[in-house]
Amino acid sequence: MAITRTVTVAAGRFAPGHLGELAAVVPFELVDAVLEETRSIQRRLRDLPSRVGVYFLLAMCLFPEVGYRLVWDKLAAGLDGVSVAGPTPKALRDLRGRLGAAPVRALFEVLAGPLARPTTPGVRFGPFRTVSFDGCSSQKVADSERNRVWLGRTSHHGYPTMELMTLVETGTRALIGAVFGPPAGGETGYASRLLHLLRPDMLVLWDKGFDGNSFLAAVNATGAQVLGRLRANRRTPVLTRLGARTCR
Known part of the structure; x- marks a missing residue:
C-alpha cells in the first residue's frame, strides 16, 4: 500500500x-x-x-x-x-x-500556549487545567567572551551554562511560555517572570520546594491555584481538612 x-x-x-x-x-x-x-x-x-x-x-x-x-x-x-x-x-x-x-x-x-480542549483526557484536575513550571540549569552555550560576561562561568562545567524556565501544560507538554538567563537568577526568580501567563482556571504543579511566601502570594494574585511540595523544615498551619468529596 x-x-x-x-x-x-x-x-x-x-x-x-x-x-x-x-x-x-x-x-x-x-x-x-x-x-x-x-x-x-x-x-x-x-x-x-x-x-x-x-x-x-x-x-x-x-x-x-x-x-x-x-x-x-x-x-x-x-x-x-x-x-x-x-x-x-x-x-x-x-x-x-x-x-x-x-x-x-x-x-x-x-x-506558544495551551493546546488541550476541555474534553482532552489527562489535562484537568476537576475544573482546573494543570500546568507546571519546569526548569533546567545545565544548558550549555558557546564559550565566547560575550557569553562569559553575560552568564559567568561555573566551576563544574567547561562551558558557560544558562538557566531555562518554562511553563508547560502538563497533559500535552505544550509550552505556554519560556524565559532564560544567568543561573544566578534562580528557579523561583525566573518562574516569577512567567506569572502573567497564569489564568484563574489553572492549577500550578510545583515540585521545587518553596523558599518563601512571596512566590505563593504572587501566584495567588493571578487567581490560579497551587499544588506544591513543602520543605521538610517548614511547618505550615492547618486551616481546614478537606474530605474526599471536596478533593474530588
Missing part, C-alpha cells in the same frame, strides 16, 4: 523554506507577518530570503546533532527537479546572523 500526500512548496528562491507537514502549524503567511512586524524582511531578494532563514532555524531545532549544511540538505531533500541554492556553511551562518532573534521570538510568542 502506498499513501501519498501533496505538500505545497513555495516557488523560486523560497522553495527550501518549508517543513513539510509542519507548514500547517507554521504557514508561510504567519512567517511573513512576523518578519514584517519585526522589520526583518530582506531588503533585496537573495538566494537565501528571510523566510527561508526562519524555516532553516526551525529545522536546526529538529536536527540539532548535524551541521548547517546537512540541515539545509534536509530542507531541500524533497525538492527534486527544483533549482535551489547550494549555500556554504558560512552563508548559512550569515543568514542566521542577518535574521537575528526578534522574528523567532515573535513566532514563539504567537504559537
Whole structure:
C-alpha cells in the first residue's frame, strides 16, 4: 500500500523554506507577518530570503546533532527537479546572523500556549487545567567572551551554562511560555517572570520546594491555584481538612 500526500512548496528562491507537514502549524503567511512586524524582511531578494532563514532555524531545532549544511540538505531533500541554492556553511551562518532573534521570538510568542480542549483526557484536575513550571540549569552555550560576561562561568562545567524556565501544560507538554538567563537568577526568580501567563482556571504543579511566601502570594494574585511540595523544615498551619468529596 502506498499513501501519498501533496505538500505545497513555495516557488523560486523560497522553495527550501518549508517543513513539510509542519507548514500547517507554521504557514508561510504567519512567517511573513512576523518578519514584517519585526522589520526583518530582506531588503533585496537573495538566494537565501528571510523566510527561508526562519524555516532553516526551525529545522536546526529538529536536527540539532548535524551541521548547517546537512540541515539545509534536509530542507531541500524533497525538492527534486527544483533549482535551489547550494549555500556554504558560512552563508548559512550569515543568514542566521542577518535574521537575528526578534522574528523567532515573535513566532514563539504567537504559537506558544495551551493546546488541550476541555474534553482532552489527562489535562484537568476537576475544573482546573494543570500546568507546571519546569526548569533546567545545565544548558550549555558557546564559550565566547560575550557569553562569559553575560552568564559567568561555573566551576563544574567547561562551558558557560544558562538557566531555562518554562511553563508547560502538563497533559500535552505544550509550552505556554519560556524565559532564560544567568543561573544566578534562580528557579523561583525566573518562574516569577512567567506569572502573567497564569489564568484563574489553572492549577500550578510545583515540585521545587518553596523558599518563601512571596512566590505563593504572587501566584495567588493571578487567581490560579497551587499544588506544591513543602520543605521538610517548614511547618505550615492547618486551616481546614478537606474530605474526599471536596478533593474530588
